[in-house]
Amino acid sequence: MTLDLATITLRQAMNGLDNRDFSVFELTRETLLRIRATEPDLHAYVEVFEEDALKTSLYHDRAREAHKAWRPLMGLPIGIKDIFDIAGKKTLCGSRIRKDVDVAAYDAETVHRLRRDGAIFTGKTVTQEFAAGVVSAPCRNPWDLDRIPGGSSGGSAASVAIGTCLGAIGSDTGGSIRIPASVTATVGLKPTYGRIPLKGVYPLSPALDTPGPIARSVADALILYLVIANRAGEVANVDTMLEPFGSKSLMGVRLGVPASFFTDNIQPDVYASFVAAIDTLKSLGAEVVEVEWAEAPAARSVAALINRVESSAVHHDHIRSDEADLIDSHTRLRFEVGALVPGDLYLRARMAREAVRDGIARLYARHSLDAIVAPTLAATAPRADHLIVDLPDGPEDVGPALTRLTMPWNATGQPVISLPCGFDHDELPIGLSIIGKPDDEAGISRIAHQYETATAWFQTHAKAEAV
Amino acid sequence: MPDTPSPNTPEPVTAEELRVLLGIAGLTLSENRAPEVLAELNAQLEHARQFDSLLKGTREPDFASYDPTFPKITLEDDAK
Numbered sequence: 001m002t003l004d005l006a007t008i009t010l011r012q013a014m015n016g017l018d019n020r021d022f023s024v025f026e027l028t029r030e031t032l033l034r035i036r037a038t039e040p041d042l043h044a045y046v047e048v049f050e051e052d053a054l055k056t057s058l059y060h061d062r063a064r065e066a067h068k069a070w071r072p073l074m075g076l077p078i079g080i081k082d083i084f085d086i087a088g089k090k091t092l093c094g095s096r097i098r099k100d101v102d103v104a105a106y107d108a109e110t111v112h113r114l115r116r117d118g119a120i121f122t123g124k125t126v127t128q129e130f131a132a133g134v135v136s137a138p139c140r141n142p143w144d145l146d147r148i149p150g151g152s153s154g155g156s157a158a159s160v161a162i163g164t165c166l167g168a169i170g171s172d173t174g175g176s177i178r179i180p181a182s183v184t185a186t187v188g189l190k191p192t193y194g195r196i197p198l199k200g201v202y203p204l205s206p207a208l209d210t211p212g213p214i215a216r217s218v219a220d221a222l223i224l225y226l227v228i229a230n231r232a233g234e235v236a237n238v239d240t241m242l243e244p245f246g247s248k249s250l251m252g253v254r255l256g257v258p259a260s261f262f263t264d265n266i267q268p269d270v271y272a273s274f275v276a277a278i279d280t281l282k283s284l285g286a287e288v289v290e291v292e293w294a295e296a297p298a299a300r301s302v303a304a305l306i307n308r309v310e311s312s313a314v315h316h317d318h319i320r321s322d323e324a325d326l327i328d329s330h331t332r333l334r335f336e337v338g339a340l341v342p343g344d345l346y347l348r349a350r351m352a353r354e355a356v357r358d359g360i361a362r363l364y365a366r367h368s369l370d371a372i373v374a375p376t377l378a379a380t381a382p383r384a385d386h387l388i389v390d391l392p393d394g395p396e397d398v399g400p401a402l403t404r405l406t407m408p409w410n411a412t413g414q415p416v417i418s419l420p421c422g423f424d425h426d427e428l429p430i431g432l433s434i435i436g437k438p439d440d441e442a443g444i445s446r447i448a449h450q451y452e453t454a455t456a457w458f459q460t461h462a463k464a465e466a467v
Numbered sequence: 468m469p470d471t472p473s474p475n476t477p478e479p480v481t482a483e484e485l486r487v488l489l490g491i492a493g494l495t496l497s498e499n500r501a502p503e504v505l506a507e508l509n510a511q512l513e514h515a516r517q518f519d520s521l522l523k524g525t526r527e528p529d530f531a532s533y534d535p536t537f538p539k540i541t542l543e544d545d546a547k
Binding site for chain 1: 477480485488489492493494496500503504507508511512513514515517518519520521522
């Protein structure tokens with residue numbers, strides 16, 4: 001196997017290392033060279049750990065030669081969103097207010113699990129300030145450098161898309177894994193809420209915050225998920241976990257397509273790609289039924305209000321300090337407003353969240369659904385210098401426009417995987433979401449893998465030459 | 468979703484009420500920022516209208532479980 005970082009997946013690199021097609025040092029060196037070549041324009045990284053990564057690569061090569069205990073990620077380059085603590089590094093959270101912060105004393109629990117299972121950290125990836133937004137400046141989209149990479153895990157998605165790491169960790173409070181995955185043609189997996197530890201992750205809204213992977217394929221995302229879920233022992237079984245459901249690969253799978261809320265007021269190219277994806281799923285043997293989730297707008301509102309109030313509490317001191325002006329004006333505004341929402345409304349939002357969860361549970365039961373499929377976003381990536389999204393009902397600010405279809409699933413806490421399903425007329429990526437029952441990450445990955453295998457989107461890559 | 472606000476959801480906040488709320492919250496704003504804060508606050512309150520109808524007929528409030536376990540505190544910590 002040749003080492004081509006433009007196309008290679010995490011799993012292919014695992015095989016390449018196991019077969020000694022290339023060494024960990026060679027993989028790491030090539031990754032770091034690619035970072036040097038692309039970063040001047042892409043800005044996906046806050047900090048690159050060149051020396052640490054090369055030293056660690058030599059350790060892993062020696063460990064492989066000595067046949068030490070095999071770990072699933074042994075020597076694979078992984079990026080970490082800069083809200084996760086890495087021991088000895090600053091966690092800047094994309095904020096000027098933290099420029100003088102001390103280095104972290106310990107790894108975040110997710111980082112610890114990745115390190116323990118052999119990952120080599122390429123660096124800290126760019127996040128929207130405090131993970132509160134979808135723009136992720138100064139990072140740009142590798143498919144079109146005039147466009148945003150989505151957010152808040154924009155640096156993680158951009159680096160995966162261009163091949164300056166083979167997988168990355170992000171976090172999702174209102175869509176922050178799925179949004180950048182959708183607009184960069186990568187795979188983003190938001191796990192079930194509460195299953196991945198938040199220790200060592202700078203909070204935005206603890207009732208919603210969910211760490212998860214961004215990767216180049218469904219298999220890669222599942223592997224990274226298993227590692228951070230402390231289930232690394234299952235990585236060896238990924239092929240079995242992703243095998244077809246029958247002689248037709250989705251035979252017996254029942255999928256719900258939610259009407260109206262998820263298909264109204266979305267860009268025509270996004271709608272066309274979604275319809276084509278449904279046809280593909282049907283052709284693979286899936287039974288597709290239209291369902292109506294009337295509580296979807298309420299679910300979005302529940303997540304939005306909880307998010308605002310909790311993030312305001314997290315930043316209580318920041319917005320009342322002399323340094324408040326150091327926070328981006330939009331971010332500061334949302335933190336300030338959260339402090340003005342009456343407490344009883346926050347508690348009522350928490351109560352309504354349970355009603356939302358019960359409602360979606362009934363929907364799955366009533367229609368015997370294995371999963372729901374929906375467009376990940378209403379739009380493709382807008383321009384970085386014009387943060388307005390053109391939608392059929394008129395222009396909308398980028399924040400609400402890109403979170404409209406993602407936030408309801410933060411309210412329910414269900415696992416969601418977003419994967420590429422096409423391109424618009426400007427050749428910008430479009431994402432498809434598969435939403436599972438709680439704790440069914442493997443199930444939605446299995447469904448997603450059948451779709452991915454049947455389509456060519458997974459093999460279309462952003463080109464570093466364009467960066 | 469209801470077309471008319473439920474009695475449980477607040478009316479839009481006025482500029483005068485905003486000044487009171489800011490005082491309670493201990494926040495200070497320059498005058499030119501007050502309109503955007505007011506607009507954003509009312510947008511957030513609008514969210515409550517979206518989910519208020521879900522609460523009719525729901526069971527008694529059942530918030531996430533609270534763990535009353537005391538943190539470990541050493542005498543050295545306590546003296547700080």
